[in-house]
Amino acid sequence: MTATDNAVREGRRAGKGSAKTPRRRRVAQNRWLPYVLLAPAIIFELLVHVIPMLTGIGISFLKLNQFFLRNWVEAPFAGLSNYRYAIDVNGSIGKALLWSFAVTIAFTVLVVGISWVLGMFAAVMLQRSFRGRALLRTIFLIPYALPVYAAVIVWKFMLSRDNGMVNHLLAQLHITDGHTFWLIGNNAFASIVVVAVWRLWPFALLTLMAGMQSLPTDVYEAASVDGAGMWQQFRKLTLPMLRGINQVLILVLFLWTFNDFNVPYTLFSASIPKSADLISIHVYQSSFQNFNFGLGSAMSVLLLLFLLVVTGLYLLFTSRRSRRA
């Protein structure tokens, strides 16, 4: 055992210069210990993620409604019919799903884009110290810290037509007459984008601030000696150096926003306006309000496939680009 250990240690010492030495440590001893350490994580992942996911795929092939809920294994087999309903854009179910999907894509692109821009702007502005910086940083992080339902309930109140602050403010500024419906009709889409951005951009700020702390300052000094302006420094230094962080950040923001349930559910309760019919709510209603669980599961599986493809393509594209760079 000692011999192997020494060999391992020697190997490590030899490779110490590079950070990415293949990890071959203590392979000889404690072969079982890593598995013991992993066991709790694996058990819970199996129980709450893996098994339910497989079950969900199974359910999507069943004709499962409330009558079979207690005894769902006996629900009749439906073949691919749930999927056929979900993707048949000539039928009402497929048409509604496609609409909901389109709304979600628009919502996600807008929310992620705006949140990233705001987060990046604030992170750059807060990069150098000035009086009040620490206070601002704290203020900006509050929306992220608030429990989502409490924050969104406040927005719901602010956006209500007759008692809301938004209409009052707009009327005081003579922008509108103060009687706009914000939570029903087409305006609901704008409302939910604003609320989601308000919640999400602080996370972009937090991540980008953390990233910027690790950037070397001497490069900036050299650049400004060479006469590079703020905009040039941002484009030529900050953006390229933050590329790795941005790739992860944008992926995470995308997945969170696309799958978001909390914000629309709290903002609209049971009556979701058509213009803001986000996909996770749509699937939830198909399953738990219309009691068509098989169809809901088929929709979830389709969503999962979509996310897998998008994430896969994104990772492929970004990793190839950074390899070339």
Next chain:
Amino acid sequence: MRESTSFKVIRVVGLALLTLFTLAPLYVMIVSGLKPLSDVQGAFSWIPSHVTLQPFVDIWRTIPLARYFSNSVIVSVSAAAFSVLIAIFASYAVSRWNFRGRRLFQITVLSTQMFPGILFLLPLYLIFVNIGQATGFALQGSRIGLIITYLTFSLPFSIWMLVGYFDTIPHGLDEAAKVDGAGPMRTLWSVVIPAAKPGIVAVGIYSFMTAWGETLFASVMTNDSSKTLAIGLREYSTQISVYWNQVMAASLVVSVPVVVGFLLLQRYLVQGLTAGAVK
């Protein structure tokens, strides 16, 4: 370094607008919680007609807020504690050993991040119901079911972040502990955990907040006795009217502990992100 005047103007104006955007809901929350009911049922006003603390008294009587609050505390604290503990063990294994299946584990854990929560909801509900029927142990509607569910929500992110964090701790420290005769668990306890404190705190905050804010599973997995704040707060709305001043007061009450805790510990969160996620 000199900054141009136009840059300073952009900075002041931009940051001022962002501050207003950020703080507007907080202002509404606080000021409306101090208003009498007649004030919040009419048109909005920036200043209360008279300041009253009555909503903060009433919130506990209109709905069983105390029960929902304690449910939320029990569920979130337990979920965060277990999640951190399990993530520490798993991350230690991934960071310090090269074992068969290591890559598979990492990929599985990360990919659960992308799955829509709605995908697990119904199957998990059915599995919990079935376990209840088979064993008589009701997971559905109990706090334990919710704790188990929530702890896995934050687990992938926690493991991902802690592996990054543990990797930054020099292995020389492990070696030194080993020379002193410490076994792997002893090393974890007295070397790795102390050195990774910021990362562990960050992961703990994240897990707690995830559980404290969750509504999808809480809406299906709880019953009257296990309901959390996320669902309970809706009960201030009746068919006839909404007690908006109480809703705002209650929102403030449930937010304060989380926000204060977060702001006190945000330093760790930034450090944790820097070392763990940003690498």
